[in-house]
Every structure is written in structure tokens, then in C-alpha cells.
Amino acid sequence: MMIEVIFILMVAFAFASIQAKNLKTAVIYLGLYSMISSFAYLLLSAPDVAIAEAVIGCTLASIIYLVALQKYKVFNICYINREFNVSNDRVVAAKKSNLIHLVEEYCSTKDLDPYITYLAGDLEEHLKSFKHDLIIYHEGKKIYFYGRKRNYHITNICKYITRRKYIDKEKLDFKMMIH
Amino acid sequence: MTIQNKHSEILDTFVDILYPVIILFGIYIIFRGNDLPGGGFQGGAVLAAIFMIRYLVDSETTINTRVLKTLEKLFFILLLVLASFAITVPMTGCTMITKQLYLIIMNIFIGIKVCCGISIIFFKFALIESR
Known part of the structure; x- marks a missing residue:
């Protein structure tokens, strides 16, 4: 029994x-x-x-x-913005756009732990040594997402962001690049 | 990148109490393995749990895997030597006690080897793979 x-x-x-x-x-x-x-x-x-x-x-x-x-949870994000000229945390926090909030929202829904680095450097330099899972390039109205092909989170993040209508509202030029 | 771990006082104290119990249990399983359920492999795996618990309590602890690796190799060679010795020398004249002693020594060697092997696997997985 x-x-x-x-x-x-x-x-x-x-x-x-x-x-x-x-x-x-x-x-x-x-x-x-x-x-x-x-x-x-x-x-x-x-x-x-x-x-x-x-x-x-x-x-x-x-x-x-x-x-x-x-x-698997740790998700390295690199946020590059040309406008970040001052190496001061307060300036960065003030300029932190809605985009980052959206990415963080996505990470919390998928149980991911986002580690975001804010940089003000050149894009080419960071693309050469591709150390992060996701590189977000933000310049004016242009937003480019760079990710690796095998990382399926990248396409999901892009879908999530386009679904939230943030891009249309701000009239941004949004592109996803597979590295 | 290490796992973020807030140092917990409760967990620390509890694990301090748990260590000797785990060690005793592992040694008991190894020593009584020849006539009771248990044996070298099971006891070694229980002993390897000590390292894992240490890592779970404090993820900053680093361990020198080179020592464990050499220990594992040494005990593997000893095991082979002992086993080949037992096969070549006829054991017809042996008493029960010598046979038991032989089994216990074999079990101890297997236990230490398995303990080293499993902890190497775990630390490779937890520490080195992440960098």
C-alpha cells in the first residue's frame, strides 16, 4: 500500500x-x-x-x-549616452531616461537581475570588446540595441518596449542590431 | 561575479552546530559501509556537503582546488595499487578480520577520493565558471 x-x-x-x-x-x-x-x-x-x-x-x-x-539571472547592460559628459552620479540619475525604466521592468517580469553600467564613451570601442549582454546606445532621438544572436532576451526586450508605445510617443528612431 | 549574499547571523550559528554532525555522519557511513547500508561513495558525498554549505553561508570563501586535485589523484593511484595488490595476492589464507580491514581501508580511500572529486566539481561550477 x-x-x-x-x-x-x-x-x-x-x-x-x-x-x-x-x-x-x-x-x-x-x-x-x-x-x-x-x-x-x-x-x-x-x-x-x-x-x-x-x-x-x-x-x-x-x-x-x-x-x-x-x-543565469545576472544580465549585464551597458548604457551609452553621448550627453553624459559629467562623471557625476547625480547627473546620470537625473538624466536616466524612461527607456532604462522599461528595461528594468522587463527584467523584473523575467526574474532577471539587471546590472546597468552608464558610460559616456565611444560606441565603436565598446562594440569591439563586446563584454555586455546588451548595449544600449542613446543619442538624441536615436536608440540602438546591440545584442548577441544567441541571447533570446534581446528580441523579447525589443518587443516589450515596442508594445509599451514608448517609442511612438517620443517619436524615436529605434533599431535592434544583432552582433 | 559572485552571488550577492547578505551575511546572516542565524545561518552562521546554525551551520556551526551542523558541521560536526555532518562530519560524524559521513565518517560513520564510510566506516560501517562494509556490513551496513552506506559505503565510500555515499560517505564521501556527505562529507562534500561541508564545502557546499560553507559556500552557501559565505560566498566569499575561496578554496584552493589544486590541493584537492592532487589529493584526488593520489588517492586514485592508492586505490588502484591496493586493488591490484588484492587481486594478485591470493586471499585464501586470510581471516575474516583482515578482509574486513581491507574493505574498511578501501572504503576510506574511496570516500576521500569522492569527497575531493565532488567538491572540485562544485567549486569549478560555482566559482571558476562565473568569471
Whole structure:
């Protein structure tokens, strides 16, 4: 009787981890699934395997998944504006446009952690050494987004911004470039 | 880039209490592995949890993986030597106690090797991959 209940719970948690909306919850469900499968091994009289499953599946795999998710969350953004001539934080904060707020909004919906660097330098120099996930170039009415091809967040951000009608209102020249 | 971690006093104190329990449990699993459920691999994995907990509490801790790497290699060679020794020398004249002792020593070696290996994997993943 006990073993049947455990089998049903295993299937239930496996489905829950597939259907979870958040990746973090999926990882936790996977850990629970591992824990229950370790109980199943114990009931099927394989205590050795049960210990190994509890240690590897429940602890190690979950921790490695969580660390990977934490790494994946960090999103490096570089904001270049020619008008930033003064190296003063207050000036930058005052000039911080609506665009950055939109990008930050997008990041909060996708569970990303935006790290924004504000620069006043030359665009070409930063494009040569492409260290950031996203480079936003802002000059007057021109806004260019530079991103890598394999990063699918870039197109999503552009879609998000165009959907919010910010571009039409300000009559901006908005372009997305794939590097 | 390191994971942002606010230093928590509660977690710190709790983990300080937890360390000796984990170490004792791991050593117990390794030593009783020959006649009870457990063994070198499981005990080594439990021991490796110490490093992970240390990283989770304080992400600033860096560990010298070179020491762990050399330890792992050394114990791997020792394991091979011991196993080949046991295969070549006939064990017909051995008593029960020597067999048990042999198994315990093998388990200890496997435990240390697995502990080093898993912690190397974890630290490579957590620290070095991120830079």
C-alpha cells in the first residue's frame, strides 16, 4: 500500500516540476521527487541506493541547479549616452531616461537581475570588446540595441518596449542590431 | 561575479552546530559501509556537503582546488595499487578480520577520493565558471 502511494506521489511531483511557472520552483519540485524516489528505494529494500539518491539527487543536483539559475539571472547592460559628459552620479540619475525604466521592468517580469553600467564613451570601442549582454546606445532621438544572436532576451526586450508605445510617443528612431 | 549574499547571523550559528554532525555522519557511513547500508561513495558525498554549505553561508570563501586535485589523484593511484595488490595476492589464507580491514581501508580511500572529486566539481561550477 505504502509503495503505491509513493509511486503516485513521484508521478505527481514530476508533473508539477514540468508544469511549474518558475524555474526555481521546478528545481524544488525535482528535489522533492528525488527525496520520494529515495523512499521508494528504501521500501524496495535497497538502502544503499537510497542513501546515494538522497545525497546526490536531493542535495547536490538541487544546489548545482540553483547556483546555475543564480548565474543565469545576472544580465549585464551597458548604457551609452553621448550627453553624459559629467562623471557625476547625480547627473546620470537625473538624466536616466524612461527607456532604462522599461528595461528594468522587463527584467523584473523575467526574474532577471539587471546590472546597468552608464558610460559616456565611444560606441565603436565598446562594440569591439563586446563584454555586455546588451548595449544600449542613446543619442538624441536615436536608440540602438546591440545584442548577441544567441541571447533570446534581446528580441523579447525589443518587443516589450515596442508594445509599451514608448517609442511612438517620443517619436524615436529605434533599431535592434544583432552582433 | 559572485552571488550577492547578505551575511546572516542565524545561518552562521546554525551551520556551526551542523558541521560536526555532518562530519560524524559521513565518517560513520564510510566506516560501517562494509556490513551496513552506506559505503565510500555515499560517505564521501556527505562529507562534500561541508564545502557546499560553507559556500552557501559565505560566498566569499575561496578554496584552493589544486590541493584537492592532487589529493584526488593520489588517492586514485592508492586505490588502484591496493586493488591490484588484492587481486594478485591470493586471499585464501586470510581471516575474516583482515578482509574486513581491507574493505574498511578501501572504503576510506574511496570516500576521500569522492569527497575531493565532488567538491572540485562544485567549486569549478560555482566559482571558476562565473568569471
